[in-house]
Amino acid sequence: QVQLQESGPGLVKPSQTLSLTCTVSGVSISSGPYCWNWIRQHTGKGLEWIGYICSSGNTYYNPTLKSRLTISVDTSKNQFSLKLISVTAADTAVYSCARDGGDSSGYYFDYWGQGTLVTVSS
Amino acid sequence: QTVVTQEPSLTVSPGGTVTLTCASSTGAVTRGYYPNWFQQKPGQPPRALIYSTNNKHSWTPARFSGSLLGGKAALTLSGVQPEDEADYYCLLYYGYSQRVFGGGTKLTVL
Numbered sequence: 001q002v003q004l005q006e007s008g009p010g011l012v013k014p015s016q017t018l019s020l021t022c023t024v025s026g027v028s029i030s031s032g033p034y035c036w037n038w039i040r041q042h043t044g045k046g047l048e049w050i051g052y053i054c055s056s057g058n059t060y061y062n063p064t065l066k067s068r069l070t071i072s073v074d075t076s077k078n079q080f081s082l083k084l085i086s087v088t089a090a091d092t093a094v095y096s097c098a099r100d101g102g103d104s105s106g107y108y109f110d111y112w113g114q115g116t117l118v119t120v121s122s
Numbered sequence: 123q124t125v126v127t128q129e130p131s132l133t134v135s136p137g138g139t140v141t142l143t144c145a146s147s148t149g150a151v152t153r154g155y156y157p158n159w160f161q162q163k164p165g166q167p168p169r170a171l172i173y174s175t176n177n178k179h180s181w182t183p184a185r186f187s188g189s190l191l192g193g194k195a196a197l198t199l200s201g202v203q204p205e206d207e208a209d210y211y212c213l214l215y216y217g218y219s220q221r222v223f224g225g226g227t228k229l230t231v232l
Contacts (some may be wrong), residue, residue, distance in 0.1 A: 037221070047160075047168065047211050047223040060219045064123070096167055100221075106174025107156040107215055112167040 002026040004097045004113035012091075012120050018084040022097030022113060029078045030055050034101040036080045038071060040093040041115070048093075052100070053080055087120045094118075124148060126214055126224040133230045134202050142227045143194040144212030150193035155214040157195035159188060162209045162226075172197060199229075207231040 008020035022036065029036060032055035040048050051061035053071045061069045065084070073080040084091060096115040100108060125147040134140035144157060151157060157175050160168035170179050172188035175195065185203070189196045195212055212224040 039223075046226040047162075047213075049213070049221045049223055052221075062220070098168075105177045106153075107158075107218075108173030108177070108179075109158055109160070109170050109213065110173075110179065112169075115167050 002099065002111045004099065004111055006095060006097055006113045006116040008095075008116060008118070010117060010119060012087055012118060013122050014088055014120055015086055018082070018087045018091060018118055018120070020082045020095055020097075020116065020118070021079050022081070023077070023079050024099075025078070028075075029073060029080060030075045032056065032101075034099055036071075036073070037098045037100055037109070038082045038095060039098055040095045042093045050082065050095075089120050092118065092120045124216060124220070124222050126212065126222045128210075128212060128224040128227045130225070131228040131230065133232050134199070136202060136204055136231055138202050139198065139200045140202060140229065141191070142197045142199075142210055142212075142229070143191060144196070144214070144224050145194045146214055148216075151190065151195045151214065153190070155195070155216070157188065157190075158213040159186075159195075159197045160211045160213065161206075162211065168211060202231055204231050 003025045005023045012018045035052040035054040037052040038050040053059045068085045070083045094115040098112040127145045159172040162168040171182050176188040185201045187198050210227045
């Protein structure tokens with residue numbers, strides 16, 4: 001059973017760095033072909049795809065966040081992480097991690113974490 | 123900036139049929155956008171329902187189906203149940219790299 005669990009501070013001060021980790025269990029994060037995504041959801045709003053890191057090491061970021069964003073992986077801990085610099089109140093949201101992959105039928109998202117609320121406030 | 127558009131809200135009667143759609147600002151949605159559909163209930167993470175236009179996950183109820191309709195991706199619920207009341211999101215793949223979610227449809231079963 002694949003499971004994902006987000007962790008990190010629930011409160012970050014404006015202009016500081018938001019750092020979150022997603023711990024994956026039930027599958028090796030380096031097995032492929034999977035990509036490991038971050039998604040966020042502002043309160044009462046829709047889903048926003050943030051970016052991913054794939055088992056190949058490739059990363060791709062939402063163009064609107066690219067200048068502030070880094071996604072990395074720690075295969076020894078079976079975790080991947082998000083760092084978002086220079087945060088503002090607009091970055092307050094529930095942050096979730098999720099897996100996507102591909103097979104002969106195409107591309108799919110399947111497993112999601114429960115999500116963690118991050119509030120940006122002084 | 124690429125925008126994916128869904129109906130903001132729809133209402134359906136129990137036992138009825140409803141179709142939700144997903145449009146891209148770049149033009150017609152085709153199989154090459156690998157449309158995915160998700161259901162989200164309050165306080166829960168999204169649950170994947172459909173991938174690559176019309177493929178179901180092992181846990182997807184049979185009453186959910188996906189298709190392409192008039193240049194859009196579509197999710198059809200047949201024989202709607204009260205527990206289907208939720209927010210539904212589509213996601214499109216752009217060029218095997220970027221993923222973009224639609225704004226979501228709030229489905230009311232009434």
